[in-house]
Amino acid sequence: MSSAPPPPAIPVVCALIVAASGHVLVAQRPAHKHLGLKWEFPGGKVEPGESPAAAIAREIQEELGATILVGRALPTFTHDYASHQIEMIPFVCQLAAGSPAPHPREHAALRWVTSSEIRLLDLAAADWPVVNAYWPA
Numbered sequence: 001m002s003s004a005p006p007p008p009a010i011p012v013v014c015a016l017i018v019a020a021s022g023h024v025l026v027a028q029r030p031a032h033k034h035l036g037l038k039w040e041f042p043g044g045k046v047e048p049g050e051s052p053a054a055a056i057a058r059e060i061q062e063e064l065g066a067t068i069l070v071g072r073a074l075p076t077f078t079h080d081y082a083s084h085q086i087e088m089i090p091f092v093c094q095l096a097a098g099s100p101a102p103h104p105r106e107h108a109a110l111r112w113v114t115s116s117e118i119r120l121l122d123l124a125a126a127d128w129p130v131v132n133a134y135w136p137a
Ligand SMILES: Nc1nc2c([nH]c(=O)n2[C@@H]2O[C@H](COP(=O)(O)OP(=O)(O)OP(=O)(O)O)[C@@H](O)[C@H]2O)c(=O)[nH]1
Pocket: 012, 013, 014, 033, 034, 035, 039, 040, 041, 042, 043, 044, 045, 046, 086, 124, 125, 126, 127
């Protein structure tokens, strides 16, 4: 008997929103969600038929009430959590309008960080390759 193939990886977009100072915005997941209280880059799942660039602009508008300019893409990769696999699709972005404010259901807190500060945070496991791609060690 052969086992069923694993479900495909879930495409997830995330934004490294870079300020003029070079600080990057990170957000803390709420306690009740998968990876509760871990820090991550804001973003979320790509909806069917949506391009990754459109998905990240939508997610940031929904989660933070801000409009972004979507810039270059960083390398994509898959990450295996025990319960599911995600395809991470990171973009380097800038704020176009609005001041990011956390949506209470989406994030517990926001923080602007440097490359050394982000390495001290309890990040979601899938975010480390993103950190290392943007700020090579
Ligand atoms: N947004 C985001 N999700 C991440 C990151 N790193 C990471 O492992 N994930 C995982 O990717 C998946 C995306 O989930 P999400 O909860 O942010 O997405 P969403 O808002 O569209 O979904 P939902 O409406 O089902 O809650 C989760 O399994 C989450 O834990 C990251 O940096 N940003």
